[in-house]
Amino acid sequence: MVGIKDVAEAAGLSVATVSRALNGNPSVSDAARERVLAAADALGYRPNVVARSLRTHRTGTIGLVISDVLNPYFTELARSVEEEARALGYSVIIGNADERADLEDHHVRNLLERRIDGLLVSPADGHSPRTLEAASGPTPVVFVDRWIPGVDVPVVRSDGRGAIRDLVDHLCSLGHRRLAIITGPTATTTGRERVDAFRETLAAHGIPLPESYIGRGDFQVESGRLATERFLDLPERPDVVFATDNLMALGALDAIGERGLRVPHDIGLAAFDDIPWFSHTDPPITTISQPTAELGRVAVRALADLVEGGAASSTVLPAHLVVRRSCGEPDPRTPSGGAARE
Amino acid sequence: MVGIKDVAEAAGLSVATVSRALNGNPSVSDAARERVLAAADALGYRPNVVARSLRTHRTGTIGLVISDVLNPYFTELARSVEEEARALGYSVIIGNADERADLEDHHVRNLLERRIDGLLVSPADGHSPRTLEAASGPTPVVFVDRWIPGVDVPVVRSDGRGAIRDLVDHLCSLGHRRLAIITGPTATTTGRERVDAFRETLAAHGIPLPESYIGRGDFQVESGRLATERFLDLPERPDVVFATDNLMALGALDAIGERGLRVPHDIGLAAFDDIPWFSHTDPPITTISQPTAELGRVAVRALADLVEGGAASSTVLPAHLVVRRSCGEPDPRTPSGGAARE
DNA sequence: ACGGTGCGTGTAAACGTTTACATGATAGGA
DNA sequence: TCCTATCATGTAAACGTTTACACGCACCGT
Structure with missing residues (x-):
C-alpha cells in the first residue's frame, strides 16, 4: 500500500x-x-483513515443502533441518518439489534471500541447495561425514537399521543366501542406511551380497556399474529384492533386472513407508522404517521453539535393520523376534528 | 481513556x-x-481497535454496498450478511447506493480508506470506476446479487431465468397474450437477465414483445408508476405487466389504483422478489422469490474465505415462482408444471 | 556441574498519520 | 546593513496497539 x-x-x-x-x-x-x-x-x-484516527482521536464516523432493520420505519430512519451524516462529513455504521437487548449490547460495545465520534441509539429495552454505560461515558450519545427515562441524554422523537387521541376519537365516531391494542415491549418508551395514550383517551370516552383487550407484543410480526389470534378467540371479539407498529399490523393481517375474516367488515385494524404498502393492502390501513426522515436528520444534527463541542437539546416532532378504510367507512357528516385525511 | x-x-x-x-x-x-x-x-x-488495526492491518470489518436500503429485498440481504459476519467475528459497515453510481463510488472509496478486510458489493451500475478499481485491488471483493461481466471476482447470486420461464408459462396458461415488462436499469446484470429471459420465453411461446411493452425502469417506485401509466395509455393495453422488482411493482399498483382499475380483472401484475406484504395486497401478488438470506450467508462465507487467504468460488442459487392471485385465477385443471404454490 | 531447552516476561520497533517545534530563507523596517 | 518578522519546510514525537527478539530462570539429561 x-x-x-x-x-x-x-x-x-x-x-x-x-x-x-x-x-x-x-x-x-x-x-x-x-x-x-x-x-x-x-x-x-x-x-489510511485508521492511522489518521489514531493520531487525531476522531474517526469521522457515527454509530447508529436501530431496533430492527427489517422494519421499514427503521430503514427509513437509517437512510435519512446516513444522508444527513454524509452531508455533514460523517460516515455511519449501523448496528441492528433485532429488538434484542443482548444484540444492542454487542453493537454498542463494538461501536465504542471502534472509537466512533458519536452514537445514535434507539434503545430496544431500558435494561441494556452498555447503553446506560455509554450514556454516561465520554462519547456523545443521542437517543432517537425511543429513550431511557432518567438518563440525561438528548432525545429526538415524535410524540404519538395527540395522534392516538385522534385515532380513538375517529374509532368512536365510527361507532366502535370494543377497542383492543397490541402493545410493544412495555420496557420501551414508545411501547408504553402508545398504550398509555390509548387507555387515557378511552377513559375520556368512558370506555374501559379490559386486560383481555391488551395483547403484549414485541414489535415483531409474529407477536402481532399471536395477539390477534387471542383476540379472535375471545367470546366478545373486539370491534377493532390497534397494532402499535407496522410489523405487528402485518401479523394481525395474517391472523385475520387465516380465519377467513375480512377487514373492516368483521374486524377493524389500525396501525402505527405509515409505510408505502399500507395504501395497497386489502383494505388500505388507517395508521399514524411519523415524520421519520425528519427525525433522522434532526438527530444527526444534534449529535454532530455534541461531537463538535456544542450542547444539543431534545426535540419532539408531532405524528399525525392518516385515515384509510381499515376501520370502516367514516360517516361523511361527522368528520372527526383535526384528523388528517388522504 | x-x-x-x-x-x-x-x-x-x-x-x-x-x-x-x-x-x-x-x-x-x-x-x-x-x-x-x-x-x-x-x-x-x-x-482501541483503531490502534490495533493500524498495527495488524486487519480491521475485522467487511463493507457491504447495497443498491437501495429502502428495498426490502436488500434489507433482508443486509440482515443476513450482518448475522453471518457476526458469527464469523466480523462487523459490517453498510453503504447505501440508492441506485446511484456516484453514491456507490463514494461508499466504495470510503470503505477502502477505512481499510475494511473485504468488500461485498451489489453494483448499481457497471460503470462505477471505484468498484472496478476495487475489484482489481488488494482488498478482497465479492459481488452479491448483481455483478459486472468480465470482472474476475466471485459472484453470489440467484438465477431467475428458470423462474421467469415458469412465470411466462403460467401467464400463458391463464390465457394472457399481451405481456409487458418493466425492466431495471439494463446496465445491471439482474436488469438484463430478467428482460432477456422474459423475451426468450415469450418467443418460445410464439408471442412477440413489442417495444411499447417494455418499460424502462430503475428499480425504484416512481419508475414503476410511470412505466405503468404509459402501458395504460396504450391503445392495446397489456393483459399483464411484470415488474422486475418489488418497488416497481408497488409503483405499478399505485398507477393502476389511481386509474380506478382493478387487479387482476382489468390488468394482471407479477413481480420479482417476494416480500411479506405481497400476501396482503389487494390482490395478493404473484412473484418470483429469491433465497435472499441464503445469498447473504453464502456471500459472507465466500468473502471470509478470501480474506483468510483461501480461494472463493461463485455460487448461483435458484429462484422460484410463487403463484398468488394478481394474474387471474389459475384454471385448476391445468397446473403449470413445477411452479410452487402457496 | 554443565549445556541445552522451554517458558514467562520485558524491551523496543513498527504501523501511517498529524502536529508542535525547530530551522532556514526571504523580505521588510530602521 | 543588521535585526526581526514571516513564511515554507523539515524533524521527530506521539497516538495505542502487536510482536520480533532478547533475556533470565528453572529444569532436564548427561
Whole structure:
C-alpha cells in the first residue's frame, strides 16, 4: 500500500508537507501543493483513515443502533441518518439489534471500541447495561425514537399521543366501542406511551380497556399474529384492533386472513407508522404517521453539535393520523376534528 | 481513556504481557493473566481497535454496498450478511447506493480508506470506476446479487431465468397474450437477465414483445408508476405487466389504483422478489422469490474465505415462482408444471 | 556441574498519520 | 546593513496497539 511516505519521496518533500498539502493547510506553497497532488495521483495514494484516527482521536464516523432493520420505519430512519451524516462529513455504521437487548449490547460495545465520534441509539429495552454505560461515558450519545427515562441524554422523537387521541376519537365516531391494542415491549418508551395514550383517551370516552383487550407484543410480526389470534378467540371479539407498529399490523393481517375474516367488515385494524404498502393492502390501513426522515436528520444534527463541542437539546416532532378504510367507512357528516385525511 | 499502558501499570506487568493476556496468547502464566484481567476490569479498559488495526492491518470489518436500503429485498440481504459476519467475528459497515453510481463510488472509496478486510458489493451500475478499481485491488471483493461481466471476482447470486420461464408459462396458461415488462436499469446484470429471459420465453411461446411493452425502469417506485401509466395509455393495453422488482411493482399498483382499475380483472401484475406484504395486497401478488438470506450467508462465507487467504468460488442459487392471485385465477385443471404454490 | 531447552516476561520497533517545534530563507523596517 | 518578522519546510514525537527478539530462570539429561 502506498503511504504518505511514498508520496513525499516522489514529490521530493517531507511527509509533513505532504500531510499539510493533502489536508488543505494554507501554509504550504502552491508549487509544493501541486507537486504533492500530482505525486499522490500518480501513485494512486489513498489515505489510511485508521492511522489518521489514531493520531487525531476522531474517526469521522457515527454509530447508529436501530431496533430492527427489517422494519421499514427503521430503514427509513437509517437512510435519512446516513444522508444527513454524509452531508455533514460523517460516515455511519449501523448496528441492528433485532429488538434484542443482548444484540444492542454487542453493537454498542463494538461501536465504542471502534472509537466512533458519536452514537445514535434507539434503545430496544431500558435494561441494556452498555447503553446506560455509554450514556454516561465520554462519547456523545443521542437517543432517537425511543429513550431511557432518567438518563440525561438528548432525545429526538415524535410524540404519538395527540395522534392516538385522534385515532380513538375517529374509532368512536365510527361507532366502535370494543377497542383492543397490541402493545410493544412495555420496557420501551414508545411501547408504553402508545398504550398509555390509548387507555387515557378511552377513559375520556368512558370506555374501559379490559386486560383481555391488551395483547403484549414485541414489535415483531409474529407477536402481532399471536395477539390477534387471542383476540379472535375471545367470546366478545373486539370491534377493532390497534397494532402499535407496522410489523405487528402485518401479523394481525395474517391472523385475520387465516380465519377467513375480512377487514373492516368483521374486524377493524389500525396501525402505527405509515409505510408505502399500507395504501395497497386489502383494505388500505388507517395508521399514524411519523415524520421519520425528519427525525433522522434532526438527530444527526444534534449529535454532530455534541461531537463538535456544542450542547444539543431534545426535540419532539408531532405524528399525525392518516385515515384509510381499515376501520370502516367514516360517516361523511361527522368528520372527526383535526384528523388528517388522504 | 484508559489504555493498555494503564492496565500494565496497575497489574505490575509490561504492556506486552498485558496485550498477550488480553489476546489469549497461551504463553502467559495463569497468575499474570488473572492480574491483567482483574486490572482491566477494575479500570474499565476497552481495547482501541483503531490502534490495533493500524498495527495488524486487519480491521475485522467487511463493507457491504447495497443498491437501495429502502428495498426490502436488500434489507433482508443486509440482515443476513450482518448475522453471518457476526458469527464469523466480523462487523459490517453498510453503504447505501440508492441506485446511484456516484453514491456507490463514494461508499466504495470510503470503505477502502477505512481499510475494511473485504468488500461485498451489489453494483448499481457497471460503470462505477471505484468498484472496478476495487475489484482489481488488494482488498478482497465479492459481488452479491448483481455483478459486472468480465470482472474476475466471485459472484453470489440467484438465477431467475428458470423462474421467469415458469412465470411466462403460467401467464400463458391463464390465457394472457399481451405481456409487458418493466425492466431495471439494463446496465445491471439482474436488469438484463430478467428482460432477456422474459423475451426468450415469450418467443418460445410464439408471442412477440413489442417495444411499447417494455418499460424502462430503475428499480425504484416512481419508475414503476410511470412505466405503468404509459402501458395504460396504450391503445392495446397489456393483459399483464411484470415488474422486475418489488418497488416497481408497488409503483405499478399505485398507477393502476389511481386509474380506478382493478387487479387482476382489468390488468394482471407479477413481480420479482417476494416480500411479506405481497400476501396482503389487494390482490395478493404473484412473484418470483429469491433465497435472499441464503445469498447473504453464502456471500459472507465466500468473502471470509478470501480474506483468510483461501480461494472463493461463485455460487448461483435458484429462484422460484410463487403463484398468488394478481394474474387471474389459475384454471385448476391445468397446473403449470413445477411452479410452487402457496 | 554443565549445556541445552522451554517458558514467562520485558524491551523496543513498527504501523501511517498529524502536529508542535525547530530551522532556514526571504523580505521588510530602521 | 543588521535585526526581526514571516513564511515554507523539515524533524521527530506521539497516538495505542502487536510482536520480533532478547533475556533470565528453572529444569532436564548427561
